[in-house]
Amino acid sequence: MELKKSLDIYGLFQRPMAVRGLLVCLFILIFQAARAEGETAPDFMRSIGKIYVVAGVCLIILITLFIYIIQLDRKISRLEKRHKNE
Amino acid sequence: MEESTGNVKFRLAPWKWAAMILLVYVFVAGWIVPLNPGIIEVSPDKATAGEMVVLNITGYNSSYVSDASSHRAWLRLTGDTVIEARHVQAWDDRHLTASFYIPSVFPVRQDAYPLTLVIDHGTEGTSLLPNAIFITPAQEQDTADLKLWFQQKITDVHKKAGIQYPFRNILSETIRNTYFHVPMWFAMIILFGISAWYSLQYYRKGQIDFDTKSVAFIKVGIIFGLLGLVTGMLWAKNTWNAYWSWDVKQNMSAICLLIYAALMVMRSSVEDDMQKARLTAGYNMFAFVLLIPLLFIIPRMTDSLHPGNGGNPALSGEDLDNTMRMVFYPAVIGFFLLGLWISELVYRTDRLKRSLWS
Numbered sequence: 001m002e003l004k005k006s007l008d009i010y011g012l013f014q015r016p017m018a019v020r021g022l023l024v025c026l027f028i029l030i031f032q033a034a035r036a037e038g039e040t041a042p043d044f045m046r047s048i049g050k051i052y053v054v055a056g057v058c059l060i061i062l063i064t065l066f067i068y069i070i071q072l073d074r075k076i077s078r079l080e081k082r083h084k085n086e
Numbered sequence: 087m088e089e090s091t092g093n094v095k096f097r098l099a100p101w102k103w104a105a106m107i108l109l110v111y112v113f114v115a116g117w118i119v120p121l122n123p124g125i126i127e128v129s130p131d132k133a134t135a136g137e138m139v140v141l142n143i144t145g146y147n148s149s150y151v152s153d154a155s156s157h158r159a160w161l162r163l164t165g166d167t168v169i170e171a172r173h174v175q176a177w178d179d180r181h182l183t184a185s186f187y188i189p190s191v192f193p194v195r196q197d198a199y200p201l202t203l204v205i206d207h208g209t210e211g212t213s214l215l216p217n218a219i220f221i222t223p224a225q226e227q228d229t230a231d232l233k234l235w236f237q238q239k240i241t242d243v244h245k246k247a248g249i250q251y252p253f254r255n256i257l258s259e260t261i262r263n264t265y266f267h268v269p270m271w272f273a274m275i276i277l278f279g280i281s282a283w284y285s286l287q288y289y290r291k292g293q294i295d296f297d298t299k300s301v302a303f304i305k306v307g308i309i310f311g312l313l314g315l316v317t318g319m320l321w322a323k324n325t326w327n328a329y330w331s332w333d334v335k336q337n338m339s340a341i342c343l344l345i346y347a348a349l350m351v352m353r354s355s356v357e358d359d360m361q362k363a364r365l366t367a368g369y370n371m372f373a374f375v376l377l378i379p380l381l382f383i384i385p386r387m388t389d390s391l392h393p394g395n396g397g398n399p400a401l402s403g404e405d406l407d408n409t410m411r412m413v414f415y416p417a418v419i420g421f422f423l424l425g426l427w428i429s430e431l432v433y434r435t436d437r438l439k440r441s442l443w444s
Contacts, residue, residue: 045324049121049146049259053324057266057317058113064313065428072431079438086442 102427108420115413116265122246123148124253125215128203136190136224136231138172141203143182146258148210150176156208159184160240161201161219167193168204170238189231190224198222204240211246215255252407256325263321264406265413269421270314271339275377277307277425278346282374285367297363298440300370301353302433304346306425311343326391335385335392342380345373 045052127144143159150157159171159182171184182205192199203218254261281303288296318336319329330336349369356362385392393405406414 049126050257050324051259053260053321054117054262054266056320057263060317060320061266061270061313064309064316065424068309069428069431072428072435076435076438079435079442082442083438 101423105420105423105427108416109424112265112413112417112420116262116417119409119413120250121147121259121261122213122250122253123207123210124213124255124258125203125205125218126258128215128218131218132220132222133188134224135188135192135199135221136226136228138185138187139219140183140185141219143184143203143205145180145182145213146253148182148213149179150182150207150210151179152210153208157182157184158206159186160204160238161186161188162204162214162240163192163194163199163201163235166239167235168238168240169234187234188221189234190227191229191232192221192223193232193235206240206243208244209246210244212243213253249409251410254405260321260325261405261410263317264410265417267314267317267321268414269417270310270317271381272418273422273425274307274310274314275381276422277303277310277429278374278377280426280429281307282371285370288363288367289371294359294363294440295437297366298436299433301366302429302436304349304370305432306429308343308346308350309428310421310425311339311346315339315343322391331391333391334388335381335390338380338384342377345376349373 045056124146125143126146129142130139133139141159154176157174157176159174160168161171162168169186169189171186174182174184176182184203184205199221200217201219201221202214202216204212204214206212251261281300284296284300284303288294288300315336322331322333322336323329326333349366352369353362353366356365
């Protein structure tokens with residue numbers, strides 16, 4: 001149990017299913033991107049007039065805002081629960 | 087409590103609808119409007135004066151084959167000092183060859199002459215590539231060639247019909263990031279401004295509610311600032327060739343975010359609520375005043391890669407033409423309203439939390 005706790009740097013084992021899934025997806029995406037950059041196709045981002053840079057920028061904005069909103073949603077749910085208990 | 091959760095009529099404020107409509111418009115228009123045709127590459131990129139040179143031109147978004155006879159091409163030294171191509175041949179939609187005779191004498195004396203390639207087409211319009219080819223001076227100079235530079239002028243250029251974004255060399259499609267990266271900073275600055283306003287209100291009236299409000303705006307402002315920083319780094323990697331070039335505006339915006347991050351750290355280290363609120367209000371107004379020299383004055387005083395700094399024009403010319411304005415300003419308003427919306431939710435959550443704790 002202690003070991004598990006010390007490994008859990010991102011709080012993956014404590015978060016609800018949806019957030020956990022999202023975080024795992026994001027990590028996989030980042031690792032994939034980092035690997036892809038090192039191994040093959042260094043010019044992927046610059047193909048087709050660098051359109052993938054725009055795609056990347058849009059994805060970063062949308063994913064970050066969604067994660068933030070999901071966190072906020074969880075916070076409100078916790079508060080509602082406490083409110084009900086009182 | 088039961089009736090309020092069960093049967094509340096759900097109404098959304100008009101400005102929230104406006105935020106959604108504007109952002110949908112920005113994402114659709116920002117992605118589907120095509121780019122003007124442009125030139126990606128020219129080979130060879132070096133030649134000697136006084137010789138014939140055949141340029142192989144690679145286009146982007148171009149349709150050179152349609153109306154193939156209407157192509158004209160020039161190499162431009164400065165202003166009206168141009169030479170026209172002897173012959174232009176379109177091979178397919180993306181490839182064109184143009185043959186030039188480079189005069190052996192130049193009207194100005196330099197070690198090397200960078201020339202701009204200009205192409206004009208009846209329906210596709212004009213496209214150009216700065217520094218397309220570098221000319222080394224000829225061994226033997228024939229002064230009769232000098233008048234070749236002034237015989238032809240670039241006249242009767244065409245403009246492509248319809249709506250397009252300008253094609254900028256190096257940027258190409260990433261010019262669309264103007265609608266996503268830049269509004270992050272605009273939204274951040276306005277959110278921090280509103281936050282500073284609430285801090286001032288806290289100083290004047292001393293109600294803890296103003297503190298909750300101003301902190302909600304700081305939290306969301308930091309998120310937008312981080313988004314601006316990260317999206318800017320991705321854009322910079324693919325246009326300036328480095329995630330971080332120590333450009334003055336990059337540094338100053340990072341410092342600005344650190345100042346606000348320090349504010350949040352300071353807040354969490356103070357235990358007494360009133361003291362926390364008072365310190366935050368003072369620090370926050372000071373931080374917003376600091377933003378102005380950091381983001382608007384210092385970057386303009388030195389050289390910068392960002393447009394709008396070090397003498398580069400911003401929000402004007404080819405970087406933001408009238409077509410782009412029709413998406414850019416809605417993007418700024420839309421992202422700001424989204425920030426306002428999220429800040430409002432954060433404020434309501436924090437207020438609820440405060441009322442439950444106390």
